[in-house]
Amino acid sequence: MSLPHAILTALLEKPSSGLDLTRRFDKSIGYFWSATHQQIYRELGRLESEGHIRALPSAQPTRGQKKSYEVLPAGRAELARWTAAAQDPKPLRDALLLRLRAAAVVGTAGLDADLSRHLDLHRRQLAEYEEIEKRDFPPGNDSAQARIQHLVLRAGIELETFWIQWLTEAVAELPTVTDPEARTS
Amino acid sequence: MSLPHAILTALLEKPSSGLDLTRRFDKSIGYFWSATHQQIYRELGRLESEGHIRALPSAQPTRGQKKSYEVLPAGRAELARWTAAAQDPKPLRDALLLRLRAAAVVGTAGLDADLSRHLDLHRRQLAEYEEIEKRDFPPGNDSAQARIQHLVLRAGIELETFWIQWLTEAVAELPTVTDPEARTS
DNA sequence: CCGGACATGTAAAGAGTTACATGATTCC
């Protein structure tokens, strides 16, 4: 139930068309809630029919024509409601940890290469976040909005930092492991 | 595409019935790949029809009767293939971060209570993990399997530690923020 | 006027969630 609220947030920050939103979901909002253009168009249709957003009157409604949306008061109220409502955290779901657990049973052959690849990807992501931090959050600006947004970005930075550290450890530890295949089968 | 492999891993560790698996997915494997009993039964049916697992011959096949499964060589091979195959990490998806971003636009009213609640939940989870670590990974045991399993558990511990630290910071920072509602609307 | 980029959409399949249904066993 988060995608509509992600879109409302994005539209409040700046009224946009479907494609604009898609591009913004490739970065920014997408760093912690990704969505494809198919999801976005469908959700825009729903939000409009519910009276949470409306198309800006300027554009024509035909296909292939750009159509921008803005948030209506009802949409803003719904977003505020959702933001304040209690929600349980979702349990962790990570395929890499699962693969490691599987590797403990069927052997680690081939896994280390992908661990190294993930390590590299996380290093790139961290570099990107740090670039953004340097650009958008120079010391001194501590408006309310900037502080919250910086807090969110720091979560991303610290999570990537964790993965880099953990994967480094994992890569160092894995190759020395003897393949259990020989013993268990 | 991870659930069948989670089940294969669990069954290799120990042949089980659907309900046994459901219980094990409430802890252990479920700490990083959760599943409900409905998903598990459906997937057991699929895995059996594909020849990856089979019901242990002992039990009768009627409804309400316990039925245990074991992994066949084809299932083990499939699991080994999947474990070694390259997979891209899934982008972060976290509703709490999204809510914070929304709060930067519509105001933080009500959010701090839920942040505190999450903080408490993560503290409990960390305590549970540390209990497991103390019980299952006493210093000295460094078999191949134990080292990999410990590595996975440490990921959980460090992730919870991160959230506790970050949420503590967030809770400390939020209440001092002025509500943007007054300015932006 | 045609090919490519831009822009909005539809269709179908896969994965996960929620609610409900049914049979067997056990305990009183």
Add this chain to the structure above:
DNA sequence: GGAATCATGTAACTCTTTACATGTCCGG
């Protein structure tokens, strides 16, 4: 023999992903 519990399963729905379809605009 009735209620509670154990155990397996169905059905319907939502969310996400992948592939495809259609229309517009612009440069050559």
